Amino acid sequence: MNTLEHDLNALRATAPLVHNITNYVVMNYTANALLAVGASPVMAHAIEEVEEMAGIAGALVINIGTLSAPWVQAMKLAMKKAADLGKSIVLDPVGAGxxxxxxxxxxxxxxxxxxxVIRGNASEILALAGLGGQTKGVDSTASSMSSLDAAHSLSERLGCVVSVSGAIDVIVQKNRVAYVENGHPLMTxxxxxxxxxxxIAGAFCAVQPDSFQAAVSAAATMGVCGQLAFSKATAPGSFQIAFLDALAELAPEKLVELARIR
Amino acid sequence: MNTLEHDLNALRATAPLVHNITNYVVMNYTANALLAVGASPVMAHAIEEVEEMAGIAGALVINIGTLSAPWVQAMKLAMKKAADLGKSIVLDPVGAGxxxxxxxxxxxxxxxxxxxVIRGNASEILALAGLGGQTKGVDSTASSMSSLDAAHSLSERLGCVVSVSGAIDVIVQKNRVAYVENGHPLMTxxxxxxxxxxxIAGAFCAVQPDSFQAAVSAAATMGVCGQLAFSKATAPGSFQIAFLDALAELAPEKLVELARIR
Amino acid sequence: MNTLEHDLNALRATAPLVHNITNYVVMNYTANALLAVGASPVMAHAIEEVEEMAGIAGALVINIGTLSAPWVQAMKLAMKKAADLGKSIVLDPVGAGxxxxxxxxxxxxxxxxxxxVIRGNASEILALAGLGGQTKGVDSTASSMSSLDAAHSLSERLGCVVSVSGAIDVIVQKNRVAYVENGHPLMTxxxxxxxxxxxIAGAFCAVQPDSFQAAVSAAATMGVCGQLAFSKATAPGSFQIAFLDALAELAPEKLVELARIR
Incomplete structure (x- = not known):
């Protein structure tokens, strides 16, 4: 069976619990996206419970979109616990730089x-790769391809998968690279x-031990659903809803058929 | 007049202010659901104002979905004030256990x-009924019917209505039981x-002094709107939107016609 | 060129970064509304970064919907910094009184x-104008026209634009007044x-130095999109989505054609 097909089937068969410590803006949409694709979301950030929650979850997702000190403390506790237990951790460095x-x-x-896995846009990956050196501002115009070197450097330094979202998604791990050419500009x-x-990368990591492959499956799922959503809705409000519908309705064979990975 | 019809008419005629101390994930959707059904939502959690807000509201809704210590402190202050003033308190024990x-x-x-009123799913009610005794994990596969004994026990112990959501909603108070057989699996x-x-149980409690009846009206309204939404939308994104539309468009006679209560 | 047309074109040409310290309930919808109309939203509230964020943003929006002490501290830091840098500050006094x-x-x-700019509903503007004197409760039935004197008084006292939303939006600055007769009741x-x-007033302030005009352009954009949304959707769930679509699809000439400003 194709790996994409395997991964999506496995995700739906097991409905992994994904523990999110994420930002206020996206909590609702993220939870609905996880439910729609077939996973089980939980959001919890109290220092009193994040370790226990990380322990029962299949993966941990850390997103720094709306930071504050108590949340950072919780993120550290949860990451430490997840790492100790060998659970996957996805880091989204929102607004790095x-x-x-x-x-x-x-x-x-x-x-x-x-x-x-670190998943961000090109500006964030560029900023993150430069940490410790020069300070960088936000550069939302950087293309994912322009961050290829930064992604490789980050992956080498941290020993992790780096997934850069953009017109072409670039997924990097040591000497492996994949390009996912799906998605639609309306997603931005x-x-x-x-x-x-x-x-969703967290959800795939919970069912696919090869985290590079998990990141590719996640990027392909997002991109294909972006295209399917655009075939139903061409303005951002209705697109946002059609995207959730697409996540739920996506047949594994359709994912394989439409994914453009090289 | 049928009680359901009375309750929904009363809700819309008075648009009760419902004070929510709830979780980040659902605040927007909950506020929109309250507005759609005809109530007036307010979300406030500062310890400096929760007592005053509880005082001007028609009901208080406490939801522990994304806890942290300052919020717990606010919940206690608000609950104490609401109880002192004889206002209804609905507790949603999200993730109990x-x-x-x-x-x-x-x-x-x-x-x-x-x-x-305590309103939760079967796993949460089972966990809550066992508090003080054994610790329980999350059991999302428990059916509402399997929690009937736990619901009765909780209701006896706390002197409150217990409303268990599921394929069949079970509402319990002392020797009273109602089963609401509406809703749709897509709601999960x-x-x-x-x-x-x-x-919405809070909104009905603000207009119906018999809190058992208020909980039944709330469960029937949710369930019937779930069915009406599914007749318009069969995937979760569009279903979520159709559900809000259904809450707003629900005619009291339609509620009476479609409600299956025994 | 008509000013409305100029302002909307300028907003889309520059996609100004709008820094929001706002409430949990609306963060997602507000961010999507800013994206849809053509601006670039950022939400950040940590005291460690609000000054820096205010510094790189084109405007600051402060909204007190779900207050707590740490957020108030961040609001003050951000407002002070924005004022020092001569950036526009929009204040939304949610639930004033x-x-x-x-x-x-x-x-x-x-x-x-x-x-x-202060933008609120009539009850909030009436309450805010009375600060320092009598305490007022919430008065959600006040019409925007009834708050005209309060708006003038606030504008005089604070030297700012006051924009009162209602069936007719009233925008006041010293001896200037504009009435925007667009919008739809479903927006409430x-x-x-x-x-x-x-x-969105913040976004227009970032591109239109005459803040009275910016507030008028914002009110007209909101009102016209409310009408356009209602032509697509007549219940609140689908209306909410159609409104985002309308913000994105609004042609500047359409805004000019439909705006009723006097």
Whole structure:
């Protein structure tokens, strides 16, 4: 069986619990995206319970979109616990490079535990790769291809998969590279699409031990559903809804048929 | 007039203010569900204002989905105030049994003030009924019928209505039991449906002094709207939207016609 | 070129970064509304980064919907910084008058820095104008026209634009008044519509230095999109989605054609 097909079937057969410590803006959409694709989301951030929650979850997703000190403390506790238990950790470095605080927090998180997958846009990956060196601002115009070297460097340094979302998604791990040429520009007009990509990467990591393959399956699922959604809705409000529908209705064979991976 | 019809008419005629201290994931959807059905939502959690807000609201809804210590403190203050003023309190024990922290907080909340209605899924009701005894994990496969004894036990112990959502909703108070056989499985694929059920139970409690009846009206309204939404939308994104439309468009006579209560 | 047309074109040409410190309920919808109309939203509230974020943003939007002490501290830091840098500040006094805490916080915020635009409903503007004098409760039945004197008084006292949303939007600055007669009653049945109006006012302030004109352009954009959305969807769930679509699809000439400003 094709790996994509295997991964999506496995995700739906097991409905893995994905523990999210994520930002306020996208919590609802991310939870709905996880439910729609077939996973089981839980959001919990209290320092009193994040370790226990990380322990019962199949994967941990850390997203720094709306940071504050108590949340950072919880993220560290959860990451440490997940790492100790050998669970996958997906890190979404939202707005890396935009403020010094985000850079500082990212450094601290990376010192706490190595993520399994880092998923961000090109600007974030470029900023993250430069941590410790020059400060960078937000550069939302960078293309995913332009961050290829940064992604490789990050992957080498941290020993993790780096998944860069863009017109072409680039997934890197050591000497492996995959390009996923799916998706639609309208995805950038809906908040939480990137965050959902990270959450869904977490769901695939819970069922696919090869985290590079899990990241590819996640990127392909997102991209194919973006295309399917655009065939139903061409403005961002209705697109956002059609995307959730597409995640739920996506047949594994359709994913295989439409995925453009090289 | 049929009680369901009376309750929905009363809700819309008075548009009761419902004070929610709820979780981040569902705040937007819950507020929209309350507006759609005809109530007036307010979300406020600052310890500096929760007592005053509880005082001007028609009902208080406490939902522990995304706990942290400052929120627990606010919940206690609000519950105490609402109880002192004789206002209805609906408690949604989200994830009861999933972590020790949730169990501890639930014990503390129940010691602070007796809820008028506890509304949860079967796993949560089973976990809550076992508090003080054995620890339980999350059991999302439990059916509402399997929690009948737990619901009765909780209702006896706390002197409150217990409403268990599931394929068949079970509402219990002392020697009273009602079964609501409405709803649709797709409701489990949208985050915040249970939380909305609790919020809407709060709205009905604000207009119907018999809290058992209020809980039945809420469960029937949710279930009937789930069915009406499914007649318009068969995937979770569009279903979520169609459900809000159904809440707004639901005619009281239609509620009476479609409700299957025994 | 008509000013409305100029403003909307300028907004889309520059996609200004709008920094929001807003409430949990509406964060997702507000972010999507900003993206749809053509701006670039960022939500950040950590005291460690709000000043830096305010510095890189084109405008700051402060919304007190779900207050707590740490957020108030962040709002003050961000407002002070934005004022020092000469950036526009939009203040949305959600629930002004509902609790003493909201009144206190609003007084403190107004002492920290003068907003460029205050946007609220009539009850909130009436309450805010009465600060320092009598305490007022929530008065959701007040019409925007009834708050004309309060709006003038606030505008005089604070030297800012006051924009009152209602069946007729009233925008006031010193001796200038504009009435925007667009919109639809269904807008009051979707949570976050007012908050989105404030956020979009921030986006227009970032591209139109005459803040009175910016507030008028924002009110007209909201109102016209409300009407366009209602032509597609007549219940609140689907209306909420159609509204985002309308924001994205709104042609500047259509805005000019449909805007009823006097």
């Amino acid at each position: 935009a403020t010094g605080y985000r850079n500082t927090v990212l450094s601290e998180l990376l010192e706490t535990a190595a993520p399994t 007009k809906v908040t939480g699409m990137g965050c959902s990509a990270s959450a | 999933a972590t020790g922290y949730r169990n501890t907080v639930l014990s503390e909340l129940l010691e602070t003030a007796a809820p008028t 694929k949208v985050t915040g449906m249970g939380c909305s059920a609790s919020a | 509902a609790t003493g805490y909201r009144n206190t916080v609003l007084s403190e915020l107004l002492e920290t820095a003068a907003p460029t 049945k979707v949570t976050g519509m007012g908050c989105s109006a404030s956020a």
